[in-house]
Amino acid sequence: MEGRKNLGNHFEEVAARYLTSRGVFILERNVYNRGGEIDLIGRDKDTLVFFEVRYRGPGSLTDSASSINFPKQRRLLKSASFYLHKHGLWDTLSRIDVIAISPGTVKKYRVQWIKNAIQAE
Template structure:
């Protein structure tokens, strides 16, 4: 792993921590972080008001939250849906109501980060 990959990985891990703290402050119970499966990786898995939620965390520099959310390509969306389906199957939750949300994070001006929570951002 070269220096740029290590930096990206460290930035991603930090953004996931920021997202987890943000979500917990809003009542989300975080169940798991960095869940890997054949389908792909899920950044965070939690319960929001009784609903199982798969969270994709996106960080973009330069203060653009839109850039973070828009960076999820159709290919990435398919991977997220596949990973969520695999998670549900593996845990025997095939009929459970769930959704995929996006947490977009960008550096802030007055606050350290600007965070946007896009609920049900990716439809299966």
């Protein structure tokens, strides 16, 4: 499990560097609450963004973005809601994005930023 945690931390750092290079200000990392875990929280212009970081290696049966199943989506929505409620940010413009990372061909990693990937019903 420790190896998985280190791997997760590594790819969250890859995602944070990618986002920072695109103007996102990272506010928090690995936020835990009753809803679950939020990998990264950042500010993209005037929007508070909750980021789910996913990596899938070359032998994986699914791509990174497709690996976020419905129960995980519900947990992310719940985690974001708890965060907004706890910090009194209900009126804040916010969204949940996915950073999908996979092995690259030209560069070391292929990073895909899917904005507003998970929405409340």
